[in-house]
Amino acid sequence: MSxxxxxxxxxxxxxxxxxxxxxxxxxxxxxxxxxxxxxxGLVVGELGDDWARLRAEGSEIKTHTxxxxxxxxxxxxxxxxRAGGHVHWASDAAEANRIVTGLVQATGETDxxxxxxxxxxxxxxxxxxxxxxxxAYETDLAELIVQLGEDLPSHILVPAIHLGRSQIREIFxxxxxxxxxxxxxxxxxxPRALAEAARAHLRERFLRxxxxxxxxxFAVADSGTLVVLESExxxxxxxxxxxxxxxxxxxxxxxxxxxxxxxxxxxLPRSSTGERMNPYTSTWTGVTPGDGPQEFHLVLLDxxxxxxxxxxxxxxxxxxxxxxxxxxxCPVYERTxxxxxxxxxxxPIGAILTPQLRGMGSEVDEALPYASSLCxxxxxxxxxxxDIPEVLVHLREEVTGRGGHAGEKALxxxxxxxxxxxxxxxxxxxxxGAARSLVPRHLPGTAGAWTDxxxxxxxxxxxxxxxxxxxxxxxxxxx
Amino acid sequence: xxxREAILARVRAALSDVPADEPARRERxxxxxxxxAAGPTLDVLENRLxxxxxLVHRVTADRVGAEAxxxxxxxxxxxxxxxxxxxxxxxxxxxxxxxxxxxxxxxSVRDLDxxxxxxxxxxxxxxxxxxxxxxxxxxxxxxxxxxxxxxxLCVVRADQVVDGVPQAVRLLDPAxxxxxxxxxxxxxxxxxxRVEGVHGPRTLEVLLVEPAP
Numbered sequence: 001m002s003x004x005x006x007x008x009x010x011x012x013x014x015x016x017x018x019x020x021x022x023x024x025x026x027x028x029x030x031x032x033x034x035x036x037x038x039x040x041g042l043v044v045g046e047l048g049d050d051w052a053r054l055r056a057e058g059s060e061i062k063t064h065t066x067x068x069x070x071x072x073x074x075x076x077x078x079x080x081x082r083a084g085g086h087v088h089w090a091s092d093a094a095e096a097n098r099i100v101t102g103l104v105q106a107t108g109e110t111d112x113x114x115x116x117x118x119x120x121x122x123x124x125x126x127x128x129x130x131x132x133x134x135x136a137y138e139t140d141l142a143e144l145i146v147q148l149g150e151d152l153p154s155h156i157l158v159p160a161i162h163l164g165r166s167q168i169r170e171i172f173x174x175x176x177x178x179x180x181x182x183x184x185x186x187x188x189x190x191p192r193a194l195a196e197a198a199r200a201h202l203r204e205r206f207l208r209x210x211x212x213x214x215x216x217x218f219a220v221a222d223s224g225t226l227v228v229l230e231s232e233x234x235x236x237x238x239x240x241x242x243x244x245x246x247x248x249x250x251x252x253x254x255x256x257x258x259x260x261x262x263x264x265x266x267x268l269p270r271s272s273t274g275e276r277m278n279p280y281t282s283t284w285t286g287v288t289p290g291d292g293p294q295e296f297h298l299v300l301l302d303x304x305x306x307x308x309x310x311x312x313x314x315x316x317x318x319x320x321x322x323x324x325x326x327x328x329x330c331p332v333y334e335r336t337x338x339x340x341x342x343x344x345x346x347x348p349i350g351a352i353l354t355p356q357l358r359g360m361g362s363e364v365d366e367a368l369p370y371a372s373s374l375c376x377x378x379x380x381x382x383x384x385x386x387d388i389p390e391v392l393v394h395l396r397e398e399v400t401g402r403g404g405h406a407g408e409k410a411l412x413x414x415x416x417x418x419x420x421x422x423x424x425x426x427x428x429x430x431x432x433g434a435a436r437s438l439v440p441r442h443l444p445g446t447a448g449a450w451t452d453x454x455x456x457x458x459x460x461x462x463x464x465x466x467x468x469x470x471x472x473x474x475x476x477x478x479x
Numbered sequence: 480x481x482x483r484e485a486i487l488a489r490v491r492a493a494l495s496d497v498p499a500d501e502p503a504r505r506e507r508x509x510x511x512x513x514x515x516a517a518g519p520t521l522d523v524l525e526n527r528l529x530x531x532x533x534l535v536h537r538v539t540a541d542r543v544g545a546e547a548x549x550x551x552x553x554x555x556x557x558x559x560x561x562x563x564x565x566x567x568x569x570x571x572x573x574x575x576x577x578x579x580x581x582x583x584x585x586x587s588v589r590d591l592d593x594x595x596x597x598x599x600x601x602x603x604x605x606x607x608x609x610x611x612x613x614x615x616x617x618x619x620x621x622x623x624x625x626x627x628x629x630x631x632l633c634v635v636r637a638d639q640v641v642d643g644v645p646q647a648v649r650l651l652d653p654a655x656x657x658x659x660x661x662x663x664x665x666x667x668x669x670x671x672x673r674v675e676g677v678h679g680p681r682t683l684e685v686l687l688v689e690p691a692p
Contacts, residue, residue: 031670046517064505070490145668194669199678232666236679237626262644266644279531279662280660284656292623309490310492
């Protein structure tokens with residue numbers, strides 16, 4: 001029951017070359033990213049001009065907070081402590097894992113339930129707990145799928161986006177019994193049946209587990225409030241029923257005041273799941289006697305964030321609210337999937353965040369700033385206006401400044417892997433003005449070769465010629 | 480040096496470009512709208528709730544008890560959890576067994592799991608996003624009450640409904656544990672299609688109480 005790790009993954013160009021050969025992956029990703037893109041477009045459009053104002057305010061609030069992060073960290077610590085919580089500080093992943101492991105051991109429990117959290121994935125907390133004899137049960141449906149399948153997350157919001165319903169059914173049938181309540185024998189691949197199986201599998205676990213671990217979407221400095229947005233109710237189960245709650249939160253998750261949530265509670269749901277509001281949001285401030293966990297620990301995590309903060313151009317990556325709109329809109333992500341990025345943070349935001357957090361010390365991290373066509377779609381959809389292309393170019397300068405031609409080679413190899421087809425060329429030309437010089441001049445000539453890495457386009461209901469002919473007929477009828 | 484001191488020192492070193500006289504506290508300039516009106520408030524709330532597959536009934540204040548009883552009967556709910564401070568006239572006509580909960584005398588998680596449903600009030604509702612917010616105040620109770628039972632019947636008074644999110648945030652007290660509920664529990668984790676009904680209540684039914692004509 002070991003957890004998978006990104007350690008030892010090949011650099012992006014190599015991983016991408018393999019990924020684009022996988023037609024099932026391509027199909028799953030295309031369907032999912034287009035579904036969510038359309039939904040986002042509708043609910044963002046509903047707000048008209050106000051979206052741009054909210055986006056500018058969201059960006060400004062985050063920028064201001066980062067520029068005074070020391071002040072807000074101290075304020076948050078004071079507010080949480082005043083409300084009955086305990087605050088811990090972790091410089092790196094190892095220290096955070098040590099703190100959390102110690103806190104769980106102090107409860108005497110060997111099982112913990114977890115709410116989906118990017119920070120705990122980043123520090124690979126589950127592996128650390130396992131080494132200490134503690135089993136962490138993921139409760140978000142997609143995280144559960146990834147955990148049962150001993151797979152890796154491939155998306156910030158929907159870690160199992162790379163899997164289709166039939167693959168999920170197989171994983172449930174094969175693996176649920178090993179972790180607890182087995183899947184019903186007649187399980188179909190109907191999403192309703194799969195959700196029902198997850199409910200039955202986790203129900204007993206929620207009702208009896210006494211310790212939970214979460215992250216947070218926001219931590220409010222003035223009130224000491226933590227905020228978790230979710231859909232399924234697994235978050236509420238973890239945040240409400242256990243006796244002890246441990247929240248691991250990156251130091252960049254702070255917003256200064258409670259009223260700032262009026263901006264982010266509009267930006268985040270519409271950008272992430274493409275809903276006017278996510279089904280459930282929980283907010284809590286320290287401990288409430290007689291309601292919810294009576295012991296609350298907040299672990300503030302640095303793990304490279306202060307290095308990102310020190311870079312005046314790259315710093316804006318810390319504004320990220322983890323909505324994943326940039327993944328869903330990215331032509332490169334849509335074709336390569338999340339695993340190719342070799343990090344828990346995939347897609348455009350991952351391409352700028354991961355190398356900065358980890359310090360560009362490896363081939364994987366040096367290649368990431370090149371995992372983009374610089375088309376700018378990510379910047380357009382970012383709800384806090386992170387200029388991802390600007391940071392990508394800035395990081396490329398840093399890679400080449402180190403005298404590493406590895407980056408340049410990675411660039412060309414990456415371009416070849418993603419764009420080595422006439423089909424890709426058309427799509428990318430529309431999207432990727434700035435990337436034109438990267439597209440190889442010589443393309444493979446046979447249709448067989450390009451369908452290896454491309455999906456055949458949808459056949460329209462009516463051909464152009466038919467449509468044109470019908471148009472003439474209408475005119476002759478005098479309509 | 481403790482990790483706390485080390486992190487704060489690294490933050491300060493990283494921000495050497497920020498002018499020392501730039502204030503950390505400031506009045507934020509608000510440019511966005513309070514709401515994005517799309518019609519009469521209660522109509523918008525009803526439409527958005529229905530959009531999330533919640534069941535919605537418009538009722539007058541004198542009919543809440545009768546309509547709640549009818550909803551519970553349709554559901555076949557015989558054992559219903561009631562929080563402290565819930566108006567007696569809402570729950571009593573139901574004829575169901577009422578399981579009283581309070582912070583001092585809480586029902587166990589098993590009791591909640593065995594109940595057929597819960598009847599609560601709310602603190603605030605947001606029309607534009609179809610969101611009902613509970614803050615643990617009168618008629619709402621502990622957070623577990625609206626979570627563990629599979630059926631949640633919620634009474635929303637017209638005077639509790641605001642148009643937009645900013646108006647709701649101003650009315651809420653962050654010191655209270657808040658639960659924002661927008662439809663029944665759901666997931667989009669399978670191929671990004673929304674499916675209602677996972678761990679939280681799989682059915683949300685709302686009685687929207689209009690002022691007497």
